[in-house]
Amino acid sequence: xxxxxxxxxxxxxxxxxxxxxxxxxxxxxxxxxxxxxxxxxxxxxxxxxxxxxxxxxxxxxxxxxxxxxxxxxxxxxxxxxxxxxxxxxxxxxxxxxxxxxxxxxxxxxxxxxxxxxxxxx
Amino acid sequence: xxxxxxxxxxxxxxxxxxxxxxxxxxxxxxxxxxxxxxxxxxxxxxxxxxxxxxxxxxxxxxxxxxxxxxxxxxxxxxxxxxxxxxxxxxxxxxxxxxxxxxxxxxxxxxxxxxx
Numbered sequence: 001x002x003x004x005x006x007x008x009x010x011x012x013x014x015x016x017x018x019x020x021x022x023x024x025x026x027x028x029x030x031x032x033x034x035x036x037x038x039x040x041x042x043x044x045x046x047x048x049x050x051x052x053x054x055x056x057x058x059x060x061x062x063x064x065x066x067x068x069x070x071x072x073x074x075x076x077x078x079x080x081x082x083x084x085x086x087x088x089x090x091x092x093x094x095x096x097x098x099x100x101x102x103x104x105x106x107x108x109x110x111x112x113x114x115x116x117x118x119x120x121x
Numbered sequence: 122x123x124x125x126x127x128x129x130x131x132x133x134x135x136x137x138x139x140x141x142x143x144x145x146x147x148x149x150x151x152x153x154x155x156x157x158x159x160x161x162x163x164x165x166x167x168x169x170x171x172x173x174x175x176x177x178x179x180x181x182x183x184x185x186x187x188x189x190x191x192x193x194x195x196x197x198x199x200x201x202x203x204x205x206x207x208x209x210x211x212x213x214x215x216x217x218x219x220x221x222x223x224x225x226x227x228x229x230x231x232x233x234x235x236x
Contacts, residue, residue, distance in 0.1 A: 004164070033222030042229060043165070043209065048222035056220040090164050098221050107153050107172070107213065108221045113162030 002027065002114035008089060012119045018079040021115050021116045025093030027097050031055070032074035033110065037088040049074055050096045081120045090115040123150045126226025127210055129184045136236050144210035144227045145153040147191065150188065151212040151225070154186050156195045161231065168208075200234045207231050 004026040013019050025032050033056075033070040045058040056063035066076040072093075078085055091113050098106030127144045134140055144158075153172055157165035169184040171177045177184045185194040193212075199203055210227040 007129065031222055043211075043226040044223075045223045045225070047219055049210070050220075056223050058223070070192070092164075092222065096221065106215075109167050109170070110224070113168065114162065114164050115154055 006089075006091055006113035006116050008116060009114070010119075012114045012121060013081050015081055015083060015120050016069070017081050018076050019081060019118060020077045021091075021118075022088055023074045023076075023091035023093075023097075025055050025074070026111055027093075029093035029095055029111070030072050031096030032068055032072065032096045033092045034076050035092065036060075037090055037109065037115070038086075041083060043090070051064045069070060078118075084118060085121050086120045088116060088117050089114045122147065123228075125210060125212055125227045127230060129228045129230060131231040131233060132154050133233045133235065134200055136200060136202060136234055138200050138234070140167060140195075140200050140232060140234075141202070142195040142208050142210075142230050142232070144195075145191055146193075146212055148212075148214065148225075149191070152213040153213040153225070154184070154193050155213075156182075156184055157209040157211055157226075159209060161206075165207045165209055168190050202234050202236055203233040205233045 007022045009112045031050045033048040035043045048056040052068045063079045068074045092110035094108045125146045155170040156168045158168050159165040174186050174188045180200045183196040207229040209229045211224040
């Protein structure tokens with residue numbers, strides 16, 4: 001079974017430009033979440049999509065946006081790039097339904113892609 | 122102050138050593154506790170997860186959660202050079218309804234196991 005695929009793997013942009021990153025989830029997974037990873041802040045949640053709808057959002061400015069298509073593939077877009085946007089952008093996919101535990105809590109495993117390394121010059 | 126604190130290390134140990142990795146957290150609403158391993162130029166992969174206080178063992182790995190102290194640990198026994206990676210703790214609340222994708226991560230600890 002193919003894993004989560006992110007393209008491109010590396011990207012170099014200049015300040016002020018915009019960029020679009022792509023994520024293809026594991027077949028059958030309907031939820032896609034995006035994270036930003038930097039040495040200073042670590043992994044930070046951007047947003048989550050399920051069945052083409054944004055289900056949750058982190059604390060990032062409006063320059064960061066995303067969408068999900070009917071085949072569950074997702075894209076994220078960053079407009080007006082800043083130097084501080086240089087980071088590894090990771091997406092993770094999951095079924096999106098949750099698994100009930102014996103404690104009555106729902107949880108599910110996230111499967112991460114290898115990320116897109118974005119450098120803003 | 123961050124919700125989840127993790128010592129970034131780096132940590133260097135000889136092969137065969139017992140490794141102890143730790144995280145503390147401040148948000149009492151965290152209900153799920155996970156450990157991820159991330160190799161260089163790869164995405165994180167889930168190692169262990171638990172919901173409750175106490176210990177959970179899986180092979181050479183033991184995850185420990187102490188909710189009263191807001192402290193979680195991962196122990197690696199008989200460490201191997203292949204265990205060299207960044208280890209990330211992650212946590213999730215039960216809030217957000219049907220949203221399962223939002224995790225709060227620690228900074229990650231860089232571990233090197235040398236032969």
